Amino acid sequence: MWHRLTFRIGHSAQQSFLAIIALAGLTLACFRLQLNISSVGFLYLMVVVLLSLSGDYVASVVISVVAAVCLAYFFAPPIFSIRVDDPLNIVAIIAFLTTSLVISRLVSAVRTRSEKLRLNEYYLSEGQRLAHMGSWAFDATGFSYWSPGLFRIHGLDTRGKPPTVEEYLALVHPEDRAFMERGITKMLDAHLAFDFTKRIVLPDGEIRHIRCVGVPVTQGYIFRGFLGTGMDVTEQERLTEELRRSESHLAEAQKLTHTGSWAWSVADRKTVHLSEEFYRICGFDPAEGALTLEQCSERVHPEDRLKWKSIIEWAIVEKADYDREFRILLPSGMIKWIHTVGHPVLSEAGDLEQFVGSSTDITELKSAEQEREKLRQLEADLAHINRVSVMGEMAASLAHEIKQPIAAAMTCANSCIEWLAHEPPNLDRARAAAAKIDKYGNRAAEIIDHIRLLYRKSPPQSELIDVNEVVHEIFTLLEGEAIRYSIAMRSELAGEPPKVKADRVQLQQVFMNLMLNGIEAMRDESGELTVKSQLQDSQLLFSVSDTGPGLSDGNVDQMFSAFFTTKPQGSGMGLAISRSIVESHGGRLWATANDGRGATFHFTLPTEVT
Numbered sequence: 001m002w003h004r005l006t007f008r009i010g011h012s013a014q015q016s017f018l019a020i021i022a023l024a025g026l027t028l029a030c031f032r033l034q035l036n037i038s039s040v041g042f043l044y045l046m047v048v049v050l051l052s053l054s055g056d057y058v059a060s061v062v063i064s065v066v067a068a069v070c071l072a073y074f075f076a077p078p079i080f081s082i083r084v085d086d087p088l089n090i091v092a093i094i095a096f097l098t099t100s101l102v103i104s105r106l107v108s109a110v111r112t113r114s115e116k117l118r119l120n121e122y123y124l125s126e127g128q129r130l131a132h133m134g135s136w137a138f139d140a141t142g143f144s145y146w147s148p149g150l151f152r153i154h155g156l157d158t159r160g161k162p163p164t165v166e167e168y169l170a171l172v173h174p175e176d177r178a179f180m181e182r183g184i185t186k187m188l189d190a191h192l193a194f195d196f197t198k199r200i201v202l203p204d205g206e207i208r209h210i211r212c213v214g215v216p217v218t219q220g221y222i223f224r225g226f227l228g229t230g231m232d233v234t235e236q237e238r239l240t241e242e243l244r245r246s247e248s249h250l251a252e253a254q255k256l257t258h259t260g261s262w263a264w265s266v267a268d269r270k271t272v273h274l275s276e277e278f279y280r281i282c283g284f285d286p287a288e289g290a291l292t293l294e295q296c297s298e299r300v301h302p303e304d305r306l307k308w309k310s311i312i313e314w315a316i317v318e319k320a321d322y323d324r325e326f327r328i329l330l331p332s333g334m335i336k337w338i339h340t341v342g343h344p345v346l347s348e349a350g351d352l353e354q355f356v357g358s359s360t361d362i363t364e365l366k367s368a369e370q371e372r373e374k375l376r377q378l379e380a381d382l383a384h385i386n387r388v389s390v391m392g393e394m395a396a397s398l399a400h401e402i403k404q405p406i407a408a409a410m411t412c413a414n415s416c417i418e419w420l421a422h423e424p425p426n427l428d429r430a431r432a433a434a435a436k437i438d439k440y441g442n443r444a445a446e447i448i449d450h451i452r453l454l455y456r457k458s459p460p461q462s463e464l465i466d467v468n469e470v471v472h473e474i475f476t477l478l479e480g481e482a483i484r485y486s487i488a489m490r491s492e493l494a495g496e497p498p499k500v501k502a503d504r505v506q507l508q509q510v511f512m513n514l515m516l517n518g519i520e521a522m523r524d525e526s527g528e529l530t531v532k533s534q535l536q537d538s539q540l541l542f543s544v545s546d547t548g549p550g551l552s553d554g555n556v557d558q559m560f561s562a563f564f565t566t567k568p569q570g571s572g573m574g575l576a577i578s579r580s581i582v583e584s585h586g587g588r589l590w591a592t593a594n595d596g597r598g599a600t601f602h603f604t605l606p607t608e609v610t
Contacts, residue, residue, distance in 0.1 A: 521548030
């Protein structure tokens with residue numbers, strides 16, 4: 001402020017100094033020409049007016065006072081004296097001083113107002129330029145005024161005249177031209193305010209969206225025309241279109257995924273946003289408007305309502321996310337499963353304001369899970385039937401396997417009795433016979449336990465298993481079947497392999513199916529059955545090889561299909577069940593032909609490091 005005051009004082013002093021020099025020159029000229037006081041006063045007044053127009057008010061006042069002194073000193077008798085004897089000269093000097101001061105004041109006021117008006121016009125022009133808008137005036141004869149901003153918006157020269165109605169319509173996009181013609185006719189007839197958006201085509205071919213707002217102007221109840229603005233809203237229209245497109249895509253995505261979005265206020269428990277899909281899922285009519293949380297809770301199934309409300313109250317208290325599955329009951333009696341996820345919205349101060357989230361109709365997913373559970377049960381039942389069927393086919397061999405240790409135990413028991421009957425009793429030999437009875441009894445019990453385990457019907461139970469033990473157990477069960485057909489069985493197992501997480505009975509079933517298939521392939525001409533295992537890339541790789549007739553090229557792709565079999569009495573389910581079991585444990589089962597005779601079945605299982 002002090003800087004501005006200093007600048008103004010310096011500027012006024014400079015102008016006052018230059019004006020005094022000019023006044024001195026004029027005084028000298030008038031004095032030599034011996035002009036009277038009235039003529040000199042008029043010339044002085046002209047100087048004051050010119051100074052007022054080009055200078056400031058302070059300099060004009062200073063020159064007015066100096067000029068009045070000059071009139072009294074040089075042109076009012078007695079000259080070269082401030083004293084004025086003639087009353088008329090006194091009046092003339094006072095009149096001059098008063099007139100010059102008044103003129104200076106008026107000119108200064110006019111200049112100030114002109115400067116403010118120019119500044120306002122500049123601000124308005126710059127504001128319109130920055131806002132991409134312009135103003136206009138329109139009457140029955142057409143446009144009477146266009147601001148520079150409006151010229152720029154339409155791509156026209158700002159130095160030109162406002163266009164005629166025909167020229168203006170030529171700028172409008174062809175598809176909007178008829179609409180604009182009707183609009184102009186209507187606004188002139190109805191004299192009503194309007195607000196609409198149209199498209200224009202710039203000289204370079206670019207299309208812009210212009211929003212026009214106009215109001216009627218009346219004077220003494222007489223219609224004079226319209227005043228209004230034109231604003232370039234191309235970017236807003238583009239953003240609006242993108243938003244509309246995004247909302248459309250979101251609505252379509254929600255419809256396809258059966259997911260509705262929502263938001264509700266914690267303060268009044270009223271919804272502030274509900275998507276159309278939410279209304280559809282919960283069976284509400286969008287025409288009903290915003291819903292309360294209580295109205296939504298009434299849709300929750302009575303058996304789930306208390307838990308649902310408890311979750312909501314907990315989330316409010318803890319300001320925490322919530323994730324819940326529950327049922328809703330529609331007025332039609334239909335029950336739906338809903339998965340809802342909610343997230344708290346906090347203010348800058350940390351106060352809980354809203355919850356936003358989504359609700360997904362998972363009824364079909366729940367139905368599919370129930371069907372999958374039924375299918376898993378059917379598969380388990382089928383696998384159990386397969387095991388029972390296999391055990392039935394092996395009944396003769398299993399009976400022989402059980403009978404053999406029992407018969408040996410009976411022989412040892414008779415020997416034990418005989419050794420005890422000697423005089424004196426031979427206790428050492430009796431003790432040895434009793435030990436053999438225990439060995440053969442345990443052997444029979446072990447076989448029976450394995451058979452009972454395979455016959456047992458129970459849900460799958462995953463546990464860490466040593467697969468080598470499983471192979472030895474199946475070797476024990478199938479030993480009689482192999483001897484029956486003169487087939488040699490041998491194993492090449494990895495030493496201390498990592499354990500696998502699997503169901504023991506299901507794994508036994510896979511080995512039994514594959515090994516029995518190999519035995520049956522060689523039953524007519526004997527042969528050798530080999531079981532191998534090795535660690536490969538964090539997996540255990542197993543193979544069961546035989547020396548039978550091998551695989552038929554046409555059957556390799558079909559042999560794992562359900563009900564496909566090459567055996568006269570086969571069910572066609574063994575390999576299909578085996579592949580299903582292996583894949584359920586994260587592995588893979590396949591078959592290859594040997595280089596010589598026979599075939600090899602391979603399967604992998606992921607290891608569980610312990």
